[in-house]
Amino acid sequence: MSELLPPLLLVGCGKMGGAMFDGWLKEGPAPSFIVDRHRDSVPPPHQLVRSLDAVPASFRPGMIVLATKPQKVDAVLPALAPFAAHAPVLSVLAGRTVESLATALNACLPAGSGAPAIIRAMPNTPSAIGQGMTVCYAPPPATSADRRLCARLLSAVGEVAWIDHEDQMDMVTAISGSGPAYVFLLAELLEQVGINHGLPAPLARQIARQTVAGSGALMQASGLDAATLRQNVTSPGGTTQQALAVLMAPDAWPATLDAALAAAARRARELSGPQPVS
Ligand SMILES: NC(=O)c1ccc[n+]([C@@H]2O[C@H](COP(=O)([O-])OP(=O)(O)OC[C@H]3O[C@@H](n4cnc5c(N)ncnc54)[C@H](OP(=O)(O)O)[C@@H]3O)[C@@H](O)[C@H]2O)c1
Numbered sequence: 319m320s321e322l323l324p325p326l327l328l329v330g331c332g333k334m335g336g337a338m339f340d341g342w343l344k345e346g347p348a349p350s351f352i353v354d355r356h357r358d359s360v361p362p363p364h365q366l367v368r369s370l371d372a373v374p375a376s377f378r379p380g381m382i383v384l385a386t387k388p389q390k391v392d393a394v395l396p397a398l399a400p401f402a403a404h405a406p407v408l409s410v411l412a413g414r415t416v417e418s419l420a421t422a423l424n425a426c427l428p429a430g431s432g433a434p435a436i437i438r439a440m441p442n443t444p445s446a447i448g449q450g451m452t453v454c455y456a457p458p459p460a461t462s463a464d465r466r467l468c469a470r471l472l473s474a475v476g477e478v479a480w481i482d483h484e485d486q487m488d489m490v491t492a493i494s495g496s497g498p499a500y501v502f503l504l505a506e507l508l509e510q511v512g513i514n515h516g517l518p519a520p521l522a523r524q525i526a527r528q529t530v531a532g533s534g535a536l537m538q539a540s541g542l543d544a545a546t547l548r549q550n551v552t553s554p555g556g557t558t559q560q561a562l563a564v565l566m567a568p569d570a571w572p573a574t575l576d577a578a579l580a581a582a583a584r585r586a587r588e589l590s591g592p593q594p595v596s
Pocket of ligand 1: 330333
Protein backbone atom coordinates (compact mmCIF):
# COMPACT_ATOMS: atom_id res chain seq x y z
CA MET A 319 0.00 0.00 0.00
CA SER A 320 1.33 3.46 -0.88
CA GLU A 321 2.33 5.83 1.88
CA LEU A 322 -0.30 8.34 3.03
CA LEU A 323 0.02 11.81 1.54
CA PRO A 324 1.23 14.28 4.18
CA PRO A 325 -1.03 17.00 5.59
CA LEU A 326 -1.64 19.71 3.03
CA LEU A 327 -2.47 23.37 3.26
CA LEU A 328 -4.45 24.23 0.11
CA VAL A 329 -5.08 27.93 -0.39
CA GLY A 330 -7.79 28.45 -3.00
CA CYS A 331 -10.14 25.57 -3.75
CA GLY A 332 -11.94 26.77 -6.88
CA LYS A 333 -11.81 25.09 -10.27
CA MET A 334 -8.15 24.05 -10.24
CA GLY A 335 -7.59 23.71 -6.49
CA GLY A 336 -10.87 21.75 -6.26
CA ALA A 337 -9.87 19.43 -9.11
CA MET A 338 -6.54 18.68 -7.42
CA PHE A 339 -8.12 18.23 -4.00
CA ASP A 340 -10.69 15.78 -5.40
CA GLY A 341 -7.79 13.77 -6.87
CA TRP A 342 -5.89 13.79 -3.58
CA LEU A 343 -8.95 12.61 -1.66
CA LYS A 344 -8.69 9.29 -3.53
CA GLU A 345 -5.23 8.81 -1.96
CA GLY A 346 -6.39 10.07 1.42
CA PRO A 347 -4.01 12.80 2.60
CA ALA A 348 -3.36 13.18 6.33
CA PRO A 349 -5.73 15.72 7.94
CA SER A 350 -5.40 18.88 5.87
CA PHE A 351 -6.62 22.47 5.85
CA ILE A 352 -8.47 23.85 2.84
CA VAL A 353 -8.75 27.64 2.67
CA ASP A 354 -11.53 28.86 0.40
CA ARG A 355 -14.28 31.46 0.53
CA HIS A 356 -16.81 29.56 -1.60
CA ARG A 357 -16.49 25.79 -1.24
CA ASP A 358 -19.36 24.36 0.84
CA SER A 359 -17.63 21.49 2.59
CA VAL A 360 -14.72 19.06 2.62
CA PRO A 361 -14.93 15.49 3.91
CA PRO A 362 -13.55 14.77 7.39
CA PRO A 363 -10.88 14.62 8.71
CA HIS A 364 -10.02 17.64 6.53
CA GLN A 365 -11.07 21.11 7.62
CA LEU A 366 -12.44 23.92 5.51
CA VAL A 367 -11.73 27.46 6.67
CA ARG A 368 -12.61 30.76 5.07
CA SER A 369 -9.29 32.47 5.75
CA LEU A 370 -5.69 31.53 6.55
CA ASP A 371 -6.06 33.27 9.92
CA ALA A 372 -8.30 30.37 10.98
CA VAL A 373 -5.55 27.76 10.45
CA PRO A 374 -3.92 26.92 13.81
CA ALA A 375 -0.35 28.25 14.04
CA SER A 376 0.72 24.78 15.23
CA PHE A 377 -0.38 23.13 11.93
CA ARG A 378 2.64 21.71 10.08
CA PRO A 379 1.74 20.97 6.45
CA GLY A 380 3.95 18.67 4.38
CA MET A 381 3.24 20.95 1.44
CA ILE A 382 1.47 24.25 0.86
CA VAL A 383 -0.48 24.46 -2.40
CA LEU A 384 -1.27 27.90 -3.77
CA ALA A 385 -4.27 27.88 -6.12
CA THR A 386 -5.78 31.35 -5.88
CA LYS A 387 -6.02 33.57 -8.96
CA PRO A 388 -2.56 35.12 -9.55
CA GLN A 389 -3.78 38.63 -8.68
CA LYS A 390 -5.11 37.45 -5.28
CA VAL A 391 -2.00 35.71 -4.03
CA ASP A 392 -0.02 38.66 -2.68
CA ALA A 393 -2.82 39.36 -0.21
CA VAL A 394 -2.43 35.91 1.40
CA LEU A 395 1.38 35.86 1.67
CA PRO A 396 1.73 37.59 5.08
CA ALA A 397 -0.58 35.01 6.71
CA LEU A 398 1.02 32.19 4.73
CA ALA A 399 4.62 33.05 5.68
CA PRO A 400 4.66 31.30 9.10
CA PHE A 401 3.68 28.02 7.40
CA ALA A 402 6.01 28.56 4.41
CA ALA A 403 8.93 28.85 6.83
CA HIS A 404 8.53 25.07 7.42
CA ALA A 405 7.10 23.63 4.20
CA PRO A 406 7.66 23.77 0.44
CA VAL A 407 5.17 25.75 -1.62
CA LEU A 408 3.59 24.34 -4.78
CA SER A 409 2.20 27.20 -6.88
CA VAL A 410 -0.15 26.63 -9.82
CA LEU A 411 -0.51 30.37 -10.49
CA ALA A 412 -0.36 31.04 -14.22
CA GLY A 413 2.47 33.38 -15.18
CA ARG A 414 3.89 33.96 -11.69
CA THR A 415 7.62 33.19 -11.71
CA VAL A 416 9.36 31.37 -8.88
CA GLU A 417 11.66 34.34 -8.31
CA SER A 418 8.81 36.83 -8.12
CA LEU A 419 6.84 34.66 -5.70
CA ALA A 420 9.95 33.92 -3.62
CA THR A 421 10.78 37.63 -3.36
CA ALA A 422 7.24 38.50 -2.26
CA LEU A 423 7.14 35.61 0.24
CA ASN A 424 10.63 36.36 1.57
CA ALA A 425 9.54 39.87 2.43
CA CYS A 426 6.89 38.36 4.75
CA LEU A 427 9.14 35.76 6.42
CA PRO A 428 10.76 36.42 9.81
CA ALA A 429 14.33 37.74 9.57
CA GLY A 430 16.86 34.93 9.36
CA SER A 431 14.48 32.47 7.67
CA GLY A 432 15.99 30.48 4.83
CA ALA A 433 14.82 31.03 1.25
CA PRO A 434 11.41 29.40 0.71
CA ALA A 435 11.28 26.28 -1.48
CA ILE A 436 8.88 27.02 -4.33
CA ILE A 437 7.75 24.65 -7.06
CA ARG A 438 5.88 26.17 -9.97
CA ALA A 439 3.38 23.99 -11.80
CA MET A 440 1.10 24.48 -14.77
CA PRO A 441 -1.83 22.05 -14.64
CA ASN A 442 -4.90 22.00 -16.90
CA THR A 443 -8.63 21.43 -16.42
CA PRO A 444 -8.79 17.72 -17.44
CA SER A 445 -7.19 17.29 -13.99
CA ALA A 446 -10.80 17.35 -12.76
CA ILE A 447 -11.27 13.82 -14.16
CA GLY A 448 -7.75 12.55 -13.49
CA GLN A 449 -6.68 13.24 -17.10
CA GLY A 450 -4.66 16.39 -16.47
CA MET A 451 -1.25 17.39 -17.79
CA THR A 452 0.95 19.26 -15.33
CA VAL A 453 4.41 20.61 -16.06
CA CYS A 454 6.60 21.55 -13.08
CA TYR A 455 9.70 23.62 -12.42
CA ALA A 456 11.49 23.21 -9.10
CA PRO A 457 14.76 25.15 -8.73
CA PRO A 458 16.81 25.02 -5.50
CA PRO A 459 16.22 25.27 -2.60
CA ALA A 460 13.44 22.78 -3.54
CA THR A 461 14.90 19.35 -2.78
CA SER A 462 14.50 16.04 -4.56
CA ALA A 463 12.12 15.02 -1.73
CA ASP A 464 10.02 18.13 -2.49
CA ARG A 465 9.98 17.16 -6.17
CA ARG A 466 8.95 13.59 -5.36
CA LEU A 467 6.07 14.77 -3.17
CA CYS A 468 4.99 17.27 -5.80
CA ALA A 469 5.03 14.53 -8.46
CA ARG A 470 2.93 12.28 -6.21
CA LEU A 471 0.39 15.03 -5.61
CA LEU A 472 0.08 15.97 -9.25
CA SER A 473 0.09 12.43 -10.62
CA ALA A 474 -3.12 11.94 -8.62
CA VAL A 475 -4.79 14.17 -11.25
CA GLY A 476 -2.98 13.13 -14.45
CA GLU A 477 0.43 13.08 -16.08
CA VAL A 478 3.41 15.07 -14.79
CA ALA A 479 6.46 16.39 -16.66
CA TRP A 480 9.40 18.57 -15.57
CA ILE A 481 11.28 21.44 -17.15
CA ASP A 482 14.73 22.75 -16.15
CA HIS A 483 14.31 26.23 -17.65
CA GLU A 484 11.48 28.38 -16.37
CA ASP A 485 11.20 30.36 -19.60
CA GLN A 486 9.81 27.19 -21.22
CA MET A 487 6.76 27.55 -18.96
CA ASP A 488 5.25 30.25 -21.21
CA MET A 489 4.97 27.88 -24.18
CA VAL A 490 3.88 25.05 -21.87
CA THR A 491 1.10 27.36 -20.67
CA ALA A 492 0.16 28.12 -24.27
CA ILE A 493 0.00 24.42 -25.19
CA SER A 494 -1.23 22.39 -22.23
CA GLY A 495 -2.55 25.07 -19.84
CA SER A 496 -4.74 26.82 -22.42
CA GLY A 497 -4.89 23.87 -24.83
CA PRO A 498 -8.17 22.31 -23.64
CA ALA A 499 -9.88 25.51 -24.83
CA TYR A 500 -8.55 25.01 -28.37
CA VAL A 501 -9.87 21.45 -28.43
CA PHE A 502 -13.28 22.59 -27.17
CA LEU A 503 -13.25 25.31 -29.83
CA LEU A 504 -12.66 22.63 -32.44
CA ALA A 505 -15.75 20.79 -31.20
CA GLU A 506 -17.76 24.03 -31.27
CA LEU A 507 -16.67 24.83 -34.82
CA LEU A 508 -17.32 21.31 -36.13
CA GLU A 509 -20.83 21.54 -34.67
CA GLN A 510 -21.45 25.02 -36.10
CA VAL A 511 -20.21 24.15 -39.59
CA GLY A 512 -22.43 21.05 -39.56
CA ILE A 513 -25.44 23.21 -38.69
CA ASN A 514 -24.49 25.81 -41.31
CA HIS A 515 -24.48 23.05 -43.91
CA GLY A 516 -27.93 21.78 -43.00
CA LEU A 517 -27.43 19.11 -40.34
CA PRO A 518 -29.98 19.08 -37.49
CA ALA A 519 -28.38 20.83 -34.48
CA PRO A 520 -28.62 17.82 -32.08
CA LEU A 521 -26.96 15.56 -34.64
CA ALA A 522 -24.22 18.13 -35.38
CA ARG A 523 -23.55 18.45 -31.64
CA GLN A 524 -23.47 14.70 -31.04
CA ILE A 525 -21.10 13.90 -33.89
CA ALA A 526 -18.79 16.84 -33.13
CA ARG A 527 -18.50 16.02 -29.41
CA GLN A 528 -18.05 12.29 -29.84
CA THR A 529 -15.51 12.75 -32.63
CA VAL A 530 -13.32 14.97 -30.44
CA ALA A 531 -13.77 12.80 -27.34
CA GLY A 532 -13.33 9.50 -29.22
CA SER A 533 -10.22 10.74 -31.06
CA GLY A 534 -8.57 11.80 -27.80
CA ALA A 535 -9.44 8.46 -26.21
CA LEU A 536 -8.08 6.57 -29.24
CA MET A 537 -4.82 8.51 -29.11
CA GLN A 538 -4.51 7.70 -25.41
CA ALA A 539 -5.46 4.03 -25.74
CA SER A 540 -3.39 3.25 -28.86
CA GLY A 541 -0.19 5.01 -27.79
CA LEU A 542 0.36 5.81 -31.49
CA ASP A 543 1.62 9.23 -32.38
CA ALA A 544 -0.82 11.81 -33.69
CA ALA A 545 0.61 11.85 -37.21
CA THR A 546 0.17 8.07 -37.59
CA LEU A 547 -3.40 8.24 -36.33
CA ARG A 548 -4.10 11.05 -38.79
CA GLN A 549 -2.59 9.06 -41.66
CA ASN A 550 -4.71 6.06 -40.65
CA VAL A 551 -7.85 8.11 -41.37
CA THR A 552 -6.49 9.52 -44.63
CA SER A 553 -7.01 7.35 -47.72
CA PRO A 554 -5.21 8.64 -50.81
CA GLY A 555 -7.67 10.64 -52.89
CA GLY A 556 -10.37 10.36 -50.23
CA THR A 557 -12.47 12.92 -48.37
CA THR A 558 -10.10 13.42 -45.42
CA GLN A 559 -7.21 14.20 -47.73
CA GLN A 560 -9.26 16.96 -49.37
CA ALA A 561 -9.98 18.58 -45.99
CA LEU A 562 -6.41 18.17 -44.74
CA ALA A 563 -5.04 19.86 -47.87
CA VAL A 564 -6.99 22.96 -46.81
CA LEU A 565 -6.14 22.73 -43.09
CA MET A 566 -2.46 21.89 -43.54
CA ALA A 567 -1.67 24.59 -46.09
CA PRO A 568 1.24 26.61 -44.65
CA ASP A 569 -0.92 29.72 -44.20
CA ALA A 570 -3.79 27.72 -42.60
CA TRP A 571 -3.54 25.74 -39.34
CA PRO A 572 0.30 25.68 -39.12
CA ALA A 573 0.45 29.50 -39.29
CA THR A 574 -2.73 30.12 -37.28
CA LEU A 575 -1.71 27.83 -34.42
CA ASP A 576 1.80 29.26 -34.39
CA ALA A 577 0.36 32.79 -34.06
CA ALA A 578 -2.21 31.70 -31.44
CA LEU A 579 0.34 29.92 -29.25
CA ALA A 580 2.79 32.80 -29.58
CA ALA A 581 0.04 35.20 -28.41
CA ALA A 582 -0.76 32.98 -25.42
CA ALA A 583 2.92 32.63 -24.50
CA ARG A 584 3.37 36.40 -24.80
CA ARG A 585 0.46 36.94 -22.40
CA ALA A 586 1.94 34.40 -19.97
CA ARG A 587 5.17 36.43 -20.01
CA GLU A 588 3.26 39.68 -19.45
CA LEU A 589 1.48 38.14 -16.45
CA SER A 590 4.78 37.32 -14.75
CA GLY A 591 5.52 39.30 -11.61
CA PRO A 592 3.27 40.79 -8.94
CA GLN A 593 -0.25 41.61 -10.11
CA PRO A 594 -2.42 44.52 -9.02
CA VAL A 595 -4.97 43.36 -6.41
CA SER A 596 -8.49 43.33 -7.92
N1 LIG B 1 -8.58 26.97 -14.43
C1 LIG B 1 -7.58 26.58 -15.23
O1 LIG B 1 -7.74 26.07 -16.33
C2 LIG B 1 -6.16 26.74 -14.77
C3 LIG B 1 -5.13 26.09 -15.49
C4 LIG B 1 -3.81 26.23 -15.02
C5 LIG B 1 -3.54 27.02 -13.90
N2 LIG B 1 -4.58 27.64 -13.27
C6 LIG B 1 -4.25 28.48 -12.13
O2 LIG B 1 -4.97 28.02 -11.00
C7 LIG B 1 -5.24 29.12 -10.14
C8 LIG B 1 -6.69 29.07 -9.72
O3 LIG B 1 -7.52 29.20 -10.87
P1 LIG B 1 -9.04 28.78 -10.80
O4 LIG B 1 -9.56 28.83 -12.17
O5 LIG B 1 -9.18 27.53 -9.99
O6 LIG B 1 -9.62 30.03 -9.93
P2 LIG B 1 -10.93 30.06 -9.02
O7 LIG B 1 -11.93 29.08 -9.53
O8 LIG B 1 -11.30 31.51 -8.91
O9 LIG B 1 -10.42 29.54 -7.60
C9 LIG B 1 -9.67 30.30 -6.69
C10 LIG B 1 -10.40 30.24 -5.34
O10 LIG B 1 -9.54 30.77 -4.35
C11 LIG B 1 -10.36 31.61 -3.49
N3 LIG B 1 -9.53 32.57 -2.79
C12 LIG B 1 -8.70 33.50 -3.31
N4 LIG B 1 -8.11 34.20 -2.32
C13 LIG B 1 -8.59 33.70 -1.16
C14 LIG B 1 -8.36 34.01 0.20
N5 LIG B 1 -7.52 34.99 0.57
N6 LIG B 1 -9.00 33.30 1.15
C15 LIG B 1 -9.85 32.32 0.80
N7 LIG B 1 -10.13 31.96 -0.49
C16 LIG B 1 -9.49 32.66 -1.46
C17 LIG B 1 -11.25 32.27 -4.50
O11 LIG B 1 -12.29 33.01 -3.90
P3 LIG B 1 -12.62 34.48 -4.54
O12 LIG B 1 -13.18 34.22 -5.90
O13 LIG B 1 -13.62 35.07 -3.57
O14 LIG B 1 -11.33 35.23 -4.58
C18 LIG B 1 -11.69 31.07 -5.31
O15 LIG B 1 -12.71 30.32 -4.68
C19 LIG B 1 -4.90 30.40 -10.92
O16 LIG B 1 -3.73 30.97 -10.40
C20 LIG B 1 -4.69 29.93 -12.33
O17 LIG B 1 -3.69 30.68 -12.97
C21 LIG B 1 -5.87 27.51 -13.65
